[in-house]
Amino acid sequence: MLELFLSQILNGVVIGFVYALIALGFSLVFGVANIINFAQGALLMLGAFLTFTMVRLGAPIAVAIPIAIVITTATGMLIERLALRPLQNAPYIAPLLSTLAIAIIFDAAAEMIWSAEIQAFPSPLSKYVVFVGSAYLTGVDFLIIAVSLGVMAGLMLFLSRSWMGKALRATAQDPEAATQMGINVPLMRQFSFGLAGALGALAGVLIGMYYMSVFPQMGIPYGLKGFAAALLGGLSSIPGAIVGGILLGIFESLASGYVGEGWRDVIAFSVLLAVLIVRPHGLFGNKSLDALGGASGATGGIPTTSVVASMAGATGRTKQRVLEAPLLVLLAVIALFALLPVLSGSNYLLQVGTQAAIYAVLAVSLTLLTGSAGVISIGHAAFFGVGAYAAALAGRNWGIPAEAAFLLAGIAAAVFAAVLYWPTIRLSGHTVGLATLAIGQIVYLVCLNWVDVTRGPMGIPGVQRPSLLLGIDMKSLTAQYWQALVVLAIAVIIAFAMLNSPIGRTWRAIREDRLAAHASGVPVSRYLVLVFLVSGFLAGLAGAQFAFLQNFVSPESFMIDTSIVLISMIVLGGLGNITGALIGGVLLAMLPEVLREFAEYRMVAYGAILLLLLRFRPQGLAGTR
Amino acid sequence: MAEALNTKPLVSLTDIDVFYGPVQALFGVNVTVMPGETVVVLGGNASGKSTTVKTVLGLVKAARGDVLFDGQRVNGTPAYQMIQRGLGSIPEGRRMFSEMSVLDNLKLGAYVRRGESKGELDAQIEEALAMFPRLAERRNQVSGTMSGGEQQMLAMARAWMRRPKLLCIDEPSMGLSPLFVDQVYEILAQWKARGMTILMVEQNANMALSIADRGYVLKQGHVSVTGSAAELRDNDDVRRAYLGG
Amino acid sequence: MSTSITRARPEALIIDKVTRRFGGVVAANALDFTVPQGEFLAVVGPNGAGKSTLLQMISGVIRPQEGEIRLGGRRIDRLHTEAINALGISRTFQTSRVFPMLTIRESIMVGTQVGLIGGGRTPRRYGPVTELISALLRLPGYRARVAAAEARAEEVMKMFGDRLWPRQNDQAFSLSYANRRRLEIARALVQDPDILLLDEPAAGMNPSETDELTDIIAELRRIRPGMTIVMVEHKLQVVRQLAERCIVMAQGTVIVDDTPAGALEDPRVIEAYLGTRRSAAAFGKVNADG
Incomplete structure (x- = not known):
C-alpha cells in the first residue's frame, strides 16, 4: 500500500516539474502581456510533434529537440504579432478568443497532418531505471527534473540580471512607465510569447518522452493543467510555479493511482476550480487575478467589459448599426421554416434543419450569458450535455415520459449551470474563460468516466422520442423538426422576455461596468446566478431535443469543440443580439453541410472565422446589443 | 547658454x-x-x-x-x-516598478543606455544616490514600500539616469x-x-x-x-x- | 421604520480614525470627522490629497486598513459596495462610469433596481426566482413596480432640463463629457439616497455648464434638505456656492475644517494649492543665481 503511495508521489513530482514549465509560460504571458494565452497548449503540442516528425525523418532526437524549440518560439512570436497585436484596442474578449481560435486551428490542423491517433514518441532514456524501494525512477524522470531545474534557474537569472529580463519585469509591473524608460513594450510582449513557446515546446517534448506518446489533442488539457499549476502557485513567481506544478502533479497522480486513470484530469481541473473558489490569489501569490484589472489603486479596479466602449475608445466611432428583428418577426420566420416538410420530403434537409434549430437554441442561450451578461463561457457544451443526458436517463432509467423529460432536462442543466459556474462569479476578465473551459472539460470527462450512469464512451442508445403531443405522432423526423422549431420559438420568447425586462437590463449593466453596477446597488451575484439559470435551462432544452433527434447520447457531442463552435456563432452574429445569435447559429450549423467534402477542415474553418471576425468585425454581422 | x-x-x-x-x-x-x-x-x-x-x-x-x-x-x-x-520622463503619480528595488529602478532608468559600460552606469547610479541621500539609505528596498516623497525622488533619479x-x-x-x-x-x-x-x-x-x-x-x-x-x-x-x- | 430611526439620529456618517495606505504611500492618515445628517460637506485639496480615496472607502470600493466608518451607529466599512448602496449611500465616480451601451433611460433604471427588488433600507420584496418568474410572465405586481420606477426615472431626467430627457434613448457612450456626468448624478439621484457622494461632479464642464450643475444641486438641496451630500470638487466657486462646510485635505489628512468662506481664505489652503510664497521666493533666488 505504501509502495503505491510512494510511487504515485514520485510520479507526481516528476510530471509536476513539467506542469511547472507550462505554468511559467502562462505566468510570463499573463504578467507581461496581461492576457491568458490559450495557445500555450497548442505550442506545447507543436513542439512535441515537430520533434516527433524530425525523429521519424531520421534526425537524432538531441538535434530535433532544439530545432523544434526554435520553431515553436518563432511561432509563439508570430502568434503575438498576427493574432494579438492588431487587437490591442479591440473589445476585451477579442484577445482571449483570438488565442482560443489559434489553439483550435493548431489542434485541428495537427489532426489533419498527423491523424487523430496517438503516436509513439521516442524516449531513449526510458530504459534506464533506478529503484527507490519498490518504486522506481527512469532516465526520463531524471532528465525531466534536471532540465526543468536547469531551465528555471536560467530563467530566474535571466529575469533578475539581464537588461531584457529587467525590461520584461518592468513591463509586467507597469507598461506605461516601462515605455517611458524607453522600453519597447510591444516587443516585450512578443518576446514573452516567444519564451512561453520555448517553455511549452520543451514541456511538450518532456511529456512525449514521459508517456512515450503524443496526440494532437494534447494541447488543451496540458494547457489547462499548466494554468492550474500557475494559479495554484500564485501566477507571479518561479518558485510558486514549481510548487504549484508539483502539488498538482501529486494530486492527480494520487487520483489516478487510487481512483482510476480516467479521473486524473478531472482531479486536475477540479483543483483549478477549487483554487479559484477558495484562494484565487494562489498559495503564495499576491498578484491580482484579474487579467484586465492591472493596477487598480484608488480608482477601483474592475474594468469595463463593454464591447463598444473599447471600440469607441480606440476608433472614436460612436455609432453602430444594429439589426434587431422584433419578436413577432422572428416567430414568423420560424413559422415559415415550419413549412419546409410540406415543400420537400428530403430527410436530409429535415435532419440538417433540426440540427440548425438546436444550434440556434444553444446560440441564444449562450448569447444571454456571454453576450448580455458578459460572462465568457467556453464550457457551454457542458449544459447542452447535461440536458441531453438528463433527457436520455429520464426515459431509459427512470421511466419518465419523454414529454416531461424536456422540462427535467432544462431544470437539470439550469441547476448544474448555477452550481458549476458559481465559482466564476468572483472572477472577471479572461480568467472566467479559463474557469468555464475547465468546467466544460470536467463535465465531459465525468460523462466519459462515470460508466455506471453514463455508460462512458459507449453512450446511451435507444433514447425514446416523445410519443404523442396534442394527438400528433412525434416519432417521425418531420415531427422532430417541428418539435425543434417549437423549442426554438420558446427559447426566443424566453430570451426576449428576459432581455426586455429589468433583469436583462441589469445583466447588460453588469457587463458594461461591474463596479458601477455594484455602486448602483445591483446585487451582482444574484443576477449572475439568474443568467446561469436561464442560459442553462435553454441549453438543457437543446440537449433534450438533441437526444431525441439522435436517439442516442454520447460524450463526444459535448467536447470543447462544441463550446467553441457556439462561441463562434454568437461572435459571428453579434454578442447579446438574439437576431444575431439566430443568424450565426444557423449559418455555422449549415457550414459543415455546405463544405461537406472538406468536413475535416471544419474546426479550422471555425477557428479562422473567429479569428478574422475578431480582427475585422468584432461587433458581428448583426451588431452587438 | x-x-x-x-x-x-x-x-x-x-x-x-x-x-x-x-x-x-x-x-x-x-x-x-x-x-x-x-x-x-x-x-x-x-x-x-x-x-x-x-x-x-x-x-x-x-x-x-x-x-x-x-x-x-x-x-x-x-x-x-x-x-x-x-527625452526623459517623470510620470504623474511616480509610477514605480513597485516590486523592484531602488537600484533596479535606477538601472531601468538607464535602459536606453544599456550599451554603455557597466562601470559608467554604476558610477552614475552612485552619483544619483548621492544626490538623494534618502534613496542611498534604501538602495535595496522594494520601491513600492517607500513613502510618496521617497518614490518621487526615485522617479526623479530614475529619469535623471537617462541623461x-x-x-x-x-x-x-x-x-x-x-x-x-x-x-x-x-x-x-x-x-x-x-x-x-x-x-x-x-x-x-x-x-x-x-x-x-x-x-x-x-x-x-x-x-x-x-x-x-x-x-x-x-x-x-x-x-x-x-x-x- | 428603520429609516426613521436613522434619520432621527443627529449624525449620519462617522469617519473614525480611518487610515489607508497604498504600499508606502499614505492616502488617508487617521481621518477623523463626522458628517451630521443633512449637511452639505465639500472636500477639497490638491491632487493626490486622498479625497477620492475617502469617497472610495465610504462607498466600500476600497477598505480602510485601520479605523471604522459608521452610518447611524452601524459599522459599514466591512460591507460590500452594493450593500452600502442599499443602505442609502449613492455615489458618482471621478472618471464617469456610465454603462456605455445602455441608453440614458436604461442607465438610470439600473439605479432603481435595488429599490425594485427591495433590500437594505426597504424590506426584501422579490427573491431571485420570484423575480425571474415575475419578469418572465410580466406579473402585474412586478409590472406596477417597474412602472413606478420608470416614472421616478423620468422625474429625475427632467430635473436636468433638456440635457437628458430628449436624449433618453441615446446610448451613454455617445454622450458628451458633461452629459455623462449628469447621467451619473441622475443614476444616483433616482435612488433617493440619504447620503449622496459626488466625486468632482463639475470636472470637465465649462463655466456655463458648471453654473447649470450648481443650480441643479442647489435645487436638489431645496427639495431634499434631509439628504447629506459629500462632494469632492476642484472648482472652488462651486464649493462656495453650495457647501455649508468645507474640509481641506492634503497628504491624507484634514488640514482645515471650516465654512467654505473661512476655509478658502485660510492661508494654509492657499499654500496647499499654490505652494508657499516663502519657499518659492527662496528658489527664485537659486534660480537667479544659477
Whole structure:
C-alpha cells in the first residue's frame, strides 16, 4: 500500500516539474502581456510533434529537440504579432478568443497532418531505471527534473540580471512607465510569447518522452493543467510555479493511482476550480487575478467589459448599426421554416434543419450569458450535455415520459449551470474563460468516466422520442423538426422576455461596468446566478431535443469543440443580439453541410472565422446589443 | 547658454488637437521649449495640461498639428522611441516598478543606455544616490514600500539616469508634504542651473513659477495665457485656474 | 421604520480614525470627522490629497486598513459596495462610469433596481426566482413596480432640463463629457439616497455648464434638505456656492475644517494649492543665481 503511495508521489513530482514549465509560460504571458494565452497548449503540442516528425525523418532526437524549440518560439512570436497585436484596442474578449481560435486551428490542423491517433514518441532514456524501494525512477524522470531545474534557474537569472529580463519585469509591473524608460513594450510582449513557446515546446517534448506518446489533442488539457499549476502557485513567481506544478502533479497522480486513470484530469481541473473558489490569489501569490484589472489603486479596479466602449475608445466611432428583428418577426420566420416538410420530403434537409434549430437554441442561450451578461463561457457544451443526458436517463432509467423529460432536462442543466459556474462569479476578465473551459472539460470527462450512469464512451442508445403531443405522432423526423422549431420559438420568447425586462437590463449593466453596477446597488451575484439559470435551462432544452433527434447520447457531442463552435456563432452574429445569435447559429450549423467534402477542415474553418471576425468585425454581422 | 546660435526650439507643438475617443482634450495648442529653458504648463483639473506633455512624449497622438523635437517632426513616434531620441520622463503619480528595488529602478532608468559600460552606469547610479541621500539609505528596498516623497525622488533619479536632452515632468509635487516639495524643487533648481531643459506640468503654481523661465496656462484644452514666469506670478488667471476666482 | 430611526439620529456618517495606505504611500492618515445628517460637506485639496480615496472607502470600493466608518451607529466599512448602496449611500465616480451601451433611460433604471427588488433600507420584496418568474410572465405586481420606477426615472431626467430627457434613448457612450456626468448624478439621484457622494461632479464642464450643475444641486438641496451630500470638487466657486462646510485635505489628512468662506481664505489652503510664497521666493533666488 505504501509502495503505491510512494510511487504515485514520485510520479507526481516528476510530471509536476513539467506542469511547472507550462505554468511559467502562462505566468510570463499573463504578467507581461496581461492576457491568458490559450495557445500555450497548442505550442506545447507543436513542439512535441515537430520533434516527433524530425525523429521519424531520421534526425537524432538531441538535434530535433532544439530545432523544434526554435520553431515553436518563432511561432509563439508570430502568434503575438498576427493574432494579438492588431487587437490591442479591440473589445476585451477579442484577445482571449483570438488565442482560443489559434489553439483550435493548431489542434485541428495537427489532426489533419498527423491523424487523430496517438503516436509513439521516442524516449531513449526510458530504459534506464533506478529503484527507490519498490518504486522506481527512469532516465526520463531524471532528465525531466534536471532540465526543468536547469531551465528555471536560467530563467530566474535571466529575469533578475539581464537588461531584457529587467525590461520584461518592468513591463509586467507597469507598461506605461516601462515605455517611458524607453522600453519597447510591444516587443516585450512578443518576446514573452516567444519564451512561453520555448517553455511549452520543451514541456511538450518532456511529456512525449514521459508517456512515450503524443496526440494532437494534447494541447488543451496540458494547457489547462499548466494554468492550474500557475494559479495554484500564485501566477507571479518561479518558485510558486514549481510548487504549484508539483502539488498538482501529486494530486492527480494520487487520483489516478487510487481512483482510476480516467479521473486524473478531472482531479486536475477540479483543483483549478477549487483554487479559484477558495484562494484565487494562489498559495503564495499576491498578484491580482484579474487579467484586465492591472493596477487598480484608488480608482477601483474592475474594468469595463463593454464591447463598444473599447471600440469607441480606440476608433472614436460612436455609432453602430444594429439589426434587431422584433419578436413577432422572428416567430414568423420560424413559422415559415415550419413549412419546409410540406415543400420537400428530403430527410436530409429535415435532419440538417433540426440540427440548425438546436444550434440556434444553444446560440441564444449562450448569447444571454456571454453576450448580455458578459460572462465568457467556453464550457457551454457542458449544459447542452447535461440536458441531453438528463433527457436520455429520464426515459431509459427512470421511466419518465419523454414529454416531461424536456422540462427535467432544462431544470437539470439550469441547476448544474448555477452550481458549476458559481465559482466564476468572483472572477472577471479572461480568467472566467479559463474557469468555464475547465468546467466544460470536467463535465465531459465525468460523462466519459462515470460508466455506471453514463455508460462512458459507449453512450446511451435507444433514447425514446416523445410519443404523442396534442394527438400528433412525434416519432417521425418531420415531427422532430417541428418539435425543434417549437423549442426554438420558446427559447426566443424566453430570451426576449428576459432581455426586455429589468433583469436583462441589469445583466447588460453588469457587463458594461461591474463596479458601477455594484455602486448602483445591483446585487451582482444574484443576477449572475439568474443568467446561469436561464442560459442553462435553454441549453438543457437543446440537449433534450438533441437526444431525441439522435436517439442516442454520447460524450463526444459535448467536447470543447462544441463550446467553441457556439462561441463562434454568437461572435459571428453579434454578442447579446438574439437576431444575431439566430443568424450565426444557423449559418455555422449549415457550414459543415455546405463544405461537406472538406468536413475535416471544419474546426479550422471555425477557428479562422473567429479569428478574422475578431480582427475585422468584432461587433458581428448583426451588431452587438 | 551664452551662444546665440540656440534659437531653434528643442520642442515645439504647433496647432495641436488631441482626442480621447470622441472627447477633444486639446484645441490648437502651441507650446515651445528652447534649449536650456524651464517651461511650466499650468491649469486646473482636466484642462489638458498633462495631455500636452503626453503629446510631447508620444504617449498620445495628435490628431492635427505638428510635434517637433530637435528639429525633426515626430508625430506618431511611439513613446519608447522618443525616450531613445533623448527625452526623459517623470510620470504623474511616480509610477514605480513597485516590486523592484531602488537600484533596479535606477538601472531601468538607464535602459536606453544599456550599451554603455557597466562601470559608467554604476558610477552614475552612485552619483544619483548621492544626490538623494534618502534613496542611498534604501538602495535595496522594494520601491513600492517607500513613502510618496521617497518614490518621487526615485522617479526623479530614475529619469535623471537617462541623461535626457529634455526632461518631462508631470506634477512632481502631487500628494507630497511641503518638506518634500521643497526638496523636489531644490533638486530641480540644481538641474536647471546645470543647464538641463525642463518641461513640466504642475498644480503647485507658485513653486513651479519659482524655477520656471516661462509658462503656459491651459483652460479647457486651450492656451489661455502665456508669458514669463514673473508675468504669470502676478496674473490673476493663474490663481483663478485653481481657486476659481 | 428603520429609516426613521436613522434619520432621527443627529449624525449620519462617522469617519473614525480611518487610515489607508497604498504600499508606502499614505492616502488617508487617521481621518477623523463626522458628517451630521443633512449637511452639505465639500472636500477639497490638491491632487493626490486622498479625497477620492475617502469617497472610495465610504462607498466600500476600497477598505480602510485601520479605523471604522459608521452610518447611524452601524459599522459599514466591512460591507460590500452594493450593500452600502442599499443602505442609502449613492455615489458618482471621478472618471464617469456610465454603462456605455445602455441608453440614458436604461442607465438610470439600473439605479432603481435595488429599490425594485427591495433590500437594505426597504424590506426584501422579490427573491431571485420570484423575480425571474415575475419578469418572465410580466406579473402585474412586478409590472406596477417597474412602472413606478420608470416614472421616478423620468422625474429625475427632467430635473436636468433638456440635457437628458430628449436624449433618453441615446446610448451613454455617445454622450458628451458633461452629459455623462449628469447621467451619473441622475443614476444616483433616482435612488433617493440619504447620503449622496459626488466625486468632482463639475470636472470637465465649462463655466456655463458648471453654473447649470450648481443650480441643479442647489435645487436638489431645496427639495431634499434631509439628504447629506459629500462632494469632492476642484472648482472652488462651486464649493462656495453650495457647501455649508468645507474640509481641506492634503497628504491624507484634514488640514482645515471650516465654512467654505473661512476655509478658502485660510492661508494654509492657499499654500496647499499654490505652494508657499516663502519657499518659492527662496528658489527664485537659486534660480537667479544659477
